[in-house]
Amino acid sequence: MGKTIVTHMNPDLDALTAVWLLRRFGGEDWREAVVKFIPAGQTYKGEKVDSNPDVLHVDVGLGRFDHHQRADEKVCAATLVLDYLIKKSKQFAENEALKRLVAVVLAFDWAKHYRWPEIKEDRTAFFFFEHGIIEGWQQLYRNQSEKHLELALPVLDGIYENLKSKVEAERLIQEKAVKFKTPWGKGIGAETDIFGFLAVAQAQGYAVVVSKSPKFGYVRIHAYEFGKIKIDLSPVWEVLKQKDPAATWFLHAGKKLLLNGSRANPEMIPTKLSLGEIIEVLKNIHD
Numbered sequence: 001m002g003k004t005i006v007t008h009m010n011p012d013l014d015a016l017t018a019v020w021l022l023r024r025f026g027g028e029d030w031r032e033a034v035v036k037f038i039p040a041g042q043t044y045k046g047e048k049v050d051s052n053p054d055v056l057h058v059d060v061g062l063g064r065f066d067h068h069q070r071a072d073e074k075v076c077a078a079t080l081v082l083d084y085l086i087k088k089s090k091q092f093a094e095n096e097a098l099k100r101l102v103a104v105v106l107a108f109d110w111a112k113h114y115r116w117p118e119i120k121e122d123r124t125a126f127f128f129f130e131h132g133i134i135e136g137w138q139q140l141y142r143n144q145s146e147k148h149l150e151l152a153l154p155v156l157d158g159i160y161e162n163l164k165s166k167v168e169a170e171r172l173i174q175e176k177a178v179k180f181k182t183p184w185g186k187g188i189g190a191e192t193d194i195f196g197f198l199a200v201a202q203a204q205g206y207a208v209v210v211s212k213s214p215k216f217g218y219v220r221i222h223a224y225e226f227g228k229i230k231i232d233l234s235p236v237w238e239v240l241k242q243k244d245p246a247a248t249w250f251l252h253a254g255k256k257l258l259l260n261g262s263r264a265n266p267e268m269i270p271t272k273l274s275l276g277e278i279i280e281v282l283k284n285i286h287d
Helices: 013-025 077-088 096-109 122-126 133-140 145-175 197-203 234-243 275-284
Strands: 004-008 034-038 055-057 178-182 185-191 208-212 219-223 257-260
Touching: 004 013, 013 077, 013 096, 013 145, 034 145, 077 096, 096 145, 133 145, 145 185, 145 197, 178 275, 185 275, 197 208, 197 219, 208 275, 219 275, 234 257, 234 275
Parallel strands: 004 034, 004 055, 185 208
Antiparallel strands: 178 185, 208 219, 219 257
């Protein structure tokens, strides 16, 4: 008999995440588990919850992976499933990205997001939670729980990959990245293909962030203005073109993004300049 995961109809973020956790990390037996949707307050085929090892109820049934019988804001279906995975394997206890993902799901499930200052903004329509994207699906595909799950699983995969990148970027910034001063403020550089490095570094207050891909040799220089200091990377562009005229250098019209090489244009010629040489230009440029 195959495995079955049971959750409630029109699943919310917590239910979807609990299913995703079991399908993605529960082991080979659960990877292809059938997902069944039942009305809240019921159990699958009327069976006693948790009585069948091949059937797991999540966010429904008042069993081991349901929390509606608990008045504890520190748990939801997703946290209960993650705790189960951690008990099975130490690797999940050390998975910072997964723990962060589930922590956000918990905040949404207990409506903590209503206290977030940005919740009144239109951009929250892009948030993946009941009153954001999921509610849109429920309007477009009424009572089509299978469709909601089909759409949600790759979204959760994408969120998880982004959080893994963020954790890696934070570790890189703390342990290995090169910090330096520029005329515009703090600068930081690293040889890395971590796609979250630039965004995380700027969020930490670095005015200039440079990355050089160890695999492809491509260079990206991002600038972000803090306060009244204006940034124009045109002088950097001119110096780099002089130092390596054979390379392809592209300065964005906003003058705060300087690229050498791109996945969008594989014909661009990567620079022969080292990360250290590029950092020296940024350190000594005259704005």
